Amino acid sequence: MRSLIARGLATVATATLAAATVLVPAAQAAAAPYEVLVFSKTAGFRHDSIPTGIQAIRDLGAANGFTVTATEDANAFSAANLATYEAVIFLSTTGDVLNATQQTAFQNYVNGGGGYLGVHAAADTEYDWAYYGQLVGAWFSGHPAIQQATVKTEDNTHPATSHLGATWSRSDEWYNYRTNPRSTARVLQSLDESTYSGGTMNGDHPITWCHPQGSGRSFYTGLGHTIQSYAEPAFRSLLLGGIRYAAGQVAADCSPRTGGGSTTVEGEAYTSNFGVQPAGHGTASGGRTVGYIDNGDWAGYASVNASGAKTFSARVSSAGAGGTIRVRAGSQTGTVLGTVTVPNTGSWDTFRTVSTNLTATGSGPIFLTFSGGSGSLFDVDTFTITR
Template sequence: MLRRLTLTAAALITAAATAIPAVPAEAAAFKVLVFSKTAGFRHDSIPAGVQAIRDLGAANDFAVDATEDAGAFTASNLAQYKAVVFLSTTGDVLDAAQQAAFQSYVDGGGGYAGVHAAADTEYDWPYYGQLVGAWFASHPSIQQANVKTEDAAHPATSGLPATWTRTDEWYNYRTNPRPNVHVLQSLDESSYSGGTMGDHPITWCHPQASGRAFYTGLGHTAESYAEPNFRSLLLGGIRYAAGAVQADCAPPSGGPGGGTIEAESYTSQSGVQPASHGTASGGTTVGFIDNGDWVGYASVGTAGATGFTARVSSAGAGGTIQVRSGSPTGTLLGSVAVPVTGGWDTFTTVSTTLTGSASGPLYLVFTGGSGSLFDVDTFSLTTSATTTVEGEAYTSQSGVQPADHAGASGGRTVGYINNGDWAAYSGVSTSGLKSFGARVSSAGSGGTIQVRSGSATGTLLGSVNVPVTGSWDTFRTVSGTLTGSASGPLYLVFTGSGGNYLFDLDSFTVTR
């Protein structure tokens, strides 16, 4: 592994005295791809958006490529980018092979940032519905509204007003994404005309497998891209998606479903219909269920799902609910039997553990005998909350530096690690952590990663051993349980006895 040389004092003085107006791609901390292909309505604000992101990159040490060519969505090409920005894309813009490449890119650790009409895109691709968080439904005329900041700590919304009054085109969405995402901003529907959601998220983020997703419904007008506050929002969202800064984007407690989900809020189905029942939650169930019917929930992810619970009734034959990921024939995570309850208005609760592993959107498949089987009123998923972080996205450190490796997630690791060095991640809380896993490589002597809270000498929660892997580009995953209890920011302390350069850290995952 090539090691970076230290600048001489003279070189530092020269560099400080030289004005560099823009950061060239090869010197930037990371690269993003801005994608603005449209197959439906085309926003005239797209050129202003592209230029604004270029300006943000030049001022904040990241390089920007922009394209409307879907041919850019190949595994080899996407690997050079930390994040891909869907800038007011519309309609069906990727073919099946391009979709597969992009899904692998994000789930493998890449970032997605959607702006405005990104929610008006790829309606026939369930994975994208999960990634963006919610699809566009309608909008009233452009008008002024109040945007409420719900998370003042996230890099995208830090420093924004608690109530931000501005003019834009305010999207209503087909489903409320709140159960499945971390909401950063919402709209006050009493401040404008045409809102249809009541609780109305407008900007949010969430983990996506090993990657990250950010979306904002702001950005219809060209004038938006000259607003300092909107540029700050856009910058923070892109940097989060790229893994350059850390933030808590976990959905509400209770898992991908964020608690209880109305079963009739499906986004796709085969054979079923809503059925009215006075004793059902919201007065409606998924009914008219026959053998082989199914429902899909594009915004409910199955990543980390460990349990499933449903409220059901049956005056029919009863049957089974299969919990699957990605499609009606996708990975089977588990199943639960539905008994005959004696009436369509007589409900009982059934539950099961889920043992399969997948990260696609949720599908429920119904099986049983002949005739109407049962109704499903509500359901919930439980999950282990997992967050994956790029190792080089530390907020403070001692002794380490980023190291370039083509085989690393995002092309970089934490490298140059010696005994006693450490890296800190102020946006990652240690509260409730149960396990730690890391992707590592070593052509040195290997060593140990200590997981600590609050400081480099803070509470020790656990540790994992890092073996010699044979080269700096040969990676493997190590993991261990955490048993200590603390709530401060995460610190990783590196130890070993083999001299210089113990190992490299590519990325790590913590589970609550």
Template sequence: MRTSSGRPGRRLPAVVAALALGAGAAVAVPGADAQAADPAYQVLVFTKTAGFRHDSIPAGVAALRTLGAANNFTVTATEDSSAFTPEGLAGYEAVVFLNTTGDVLGDAQQNALGSYVEAGGGFVGVHAAADTEYEWAHYEQLVGARFKSHPAIQQATVINEDRSHPATAHLGAEWRRTDEWYNYRTNPRPGVRVLQSLDEASYSGGEMGADHPITWCHAQGAGRSFYTGLGHTAESYSDPAFRALLLGGIRYAAGVAPADCGSGGGGTDPVTVEGESFSSGSGVQVAGHGGASGGATLGYIDNGDWVGYSSVSTVGVGSFTARVSSAGAGGTIEVRSGSQSGPLLGSVQVAPTGGWETFTTVSTALTGAGFGPLFLRFTGGAGALFDIDTFTLETAPAAGEGLSPNVHLFYYPWYGSPSVLGSWRHWQQGGRTPPDDIGADLYPKLGPYDSGDITGAVDQHMRWVARSGAGVIVYSWWGRGGYEDGLARKVMDAAQRQGIKVAWHLEPYGGRTARSTVDDIRYINDTYGSHPAFHRDAAHGNRSVFYVFESLRIGDWSALDEVRGTSIVLAQTTDTTKVAHFSGLYTYDGIAGATAPGWKQAGEYARANGLVWAPSVAPGYIDDRAVPGNTTPTLGRDNGAAYDRQWSNALDPAVGGDPAWVSVTSFNEWHEGSSIEPAAARPPAGHGYQTFSGAYGKTGEAAETAYLDRTKLWVDRFETARAAAGKAGGP
């Protein structure tokens, strides 16, 4: 027995062997009749290669035929690309790319496969499916990631992160197996549900670091996609555990076995783990305690000790709670991802409880971005610190959870800087000389950023958008092949990571006509429509959304009739005589919302004619530094009162006309001073910049996010009012 004064000397090697969690390999595979209840269905197995050809393909086809015969699906194997037509694919519930390589489909065949999955079909990619169709941009999204390289065939440890999926439910926490282990050009985790990852410390030649996904799944439009990097060797296809993995992937893709394939981590929520069930560690031991869950704790914890739990994923976790006791010095639990020195997700203090049998609960929020298995590291004073009985991880709210699809923020991706683009873009408006002197009356908290800085500025933007409660950005788009068009997919990737959707603001580029606008809408739908972040409004027939800026410049919009069945197209006006052929109206004007001229009539007209009414609200408007000498009116923010006034007008049916959506001018139109993006509390001196200080009673840095948080308040009020009125389409 220990006493409060210390503990016995160490008795074990520095690295402790695995205990209960993480010690298992593959367990018994379900019998051949396990899926007898599945309805009969058809699966197309495609094995065409235009590059390296795996000699395991025949074994793979034979294994899939055997699985089909035992599990009520019929396999059709082909290397004929002509099978990929809408009619040809219609009879299949899933399509398997089995070790395909190179460019194996023509343009029409690619479109047929993409449309098939988007409309509800299933896709399964095995191993070299990631080494296929490099010229088809959409394919990377369909499969999840593209092949980069591989080392020699060797044994490695597969970490089964999510064992709730039918493809991995038969496996233990870890799986030691021999295969050819792919490295991928990008990490797919932000957009998929990772089911298995590789422990790169268990083999040589891994190039992805502590987070190396190898099997994953994700929703693709109305369909489903499953991919595994396993399956290079012919021997794999006679392995019952690998066959069961393939079977589960096919059943999921075919829609007969449901699974949670939303992006993020796996497993159930919350996850409670016995502290003593670590799979690796240094210094610690199991300590017996009659009052502990299971009669034991993680004990003998000194400063600098650590433990790892290979089967406990940190992906998406939002909080950590532990049941602890301490008759020692107390100390700190550090929650880390991937390794004992990996990213710190959070930490919690443990104070002495008065005895080793006296337990209490401590908890902390986790704010980092977890990507791998859980590790705990311990710090404190001399001697024994504390014991851990159990701990619980709960996931953070899912990306997009609680965001309103009915509040849209106008978003501008037109900025550039020398560090990314090679030169300044837009910040120099008004003859300014960035970085300190920019064409705006407010100075961004991020400084004059580059819209191509996706992992920096744009990822931060999307976190701020999510904080505002708005679920949709309206992307400023200036034509095919332009700067903004070139960044669109990357910005959408960032939006997807936060559950944000993307609608489109069609700007008045030179030579724009009604016909070119229709062509632009078709181009955007075709080019970006399969992206998970592409916005389709569920309350209006799942149609895509387009705002047409300065629509009054064109008199005849009859060409829009060609796309109204698939797209909602809004005119920028409250003049109801100017909206023929449009699907609705919006205002954009950052000043007019203060008095809401024509809003009530526009809203009533929209409601009577089945149109969408989306008035625009703004926190203020000032463009003096961007347009020196400009005599157009400005609108002061009045410490937030101006923004509240516009929101109040929009939500008052007697003034605002009962909108379907509210659009916000803007998230980041810095030239016009209408942004809710955080502005620096201490901008460069000598240029006369304004700040948000004073907004809603906040000053200094606390005021930088004031308009984001105020937007959230109004979003919640809007959705509450919609719910009370029985309207669909809330968060």
């Protein structure tokens, strides 16, 4: 029997929405009914658009064959309860909203074939849970003031974006992200940073994307800060397409595009080095990192060319001194393209992503040089170069 966790929380104050109800074609709408869970717990900033967003999703469900349970009770994240839903929507969640047991249940749910959809501040959530970082695709970094910008459609074959033209001018709160998800996700929409002030992603600014996750599916959009967003027919259609994809009701190719301008490398895949060794970590990609890093050590990657490199991000851990990574071109003493600081993350198995823009230019293989205090500094799991 279904566990009706916090059913009472499903009733929220709603705003009257002027937009017409979004409908899918009759053949699609005739599909078997399904259920989605909307989760909107906040442990940080709370968006005043949350009640309106919940009602918008309810309206979409009523018109398109799915039912909605809304809750802020994290106890809903049990294996038995999650099994009743085809998708879970994180609607502008913030901060640390799930405990370790609930995290495990949700991870198993998605990897086992469930769906995740993140809206806006879902990227400002669970910074200390590495799996969630992979699931959402990129964590929030900051944002400028609400303003109008041009959104570019990069993929109009997905049901979430098939109704959109090549560009879409609208107002919202435009998030910058700590990393660029292009190498791990199919980017559906991006921002034209020349059309607004405050973009920090060096001209390559994904804002909506999707990707497979285990046997499940992930969809995220950075749109949806404002109450007005949920009255926009085009945004409601975007949400509907994302929900139907996450719930497995429609198929879509969400694999990263090949040749998309990004290269992700396992840290231990160096082709030359000084001082470092592979280190085993159960929570690392592939189970290993480049580790045993001391001050003055370095690693070279002959398969990664520095030409055109614009950003660098690395998944790192440290229970040591932390330190600095310098990204160099050509050799361990070559031109420094950029520098990023690695903090103590709390343990060798607690990974975080650090990133920086590469402001210099160079050619030849990428080299990473490491500096800091005494003893072991940090480990590097993977790193990504974006061009």
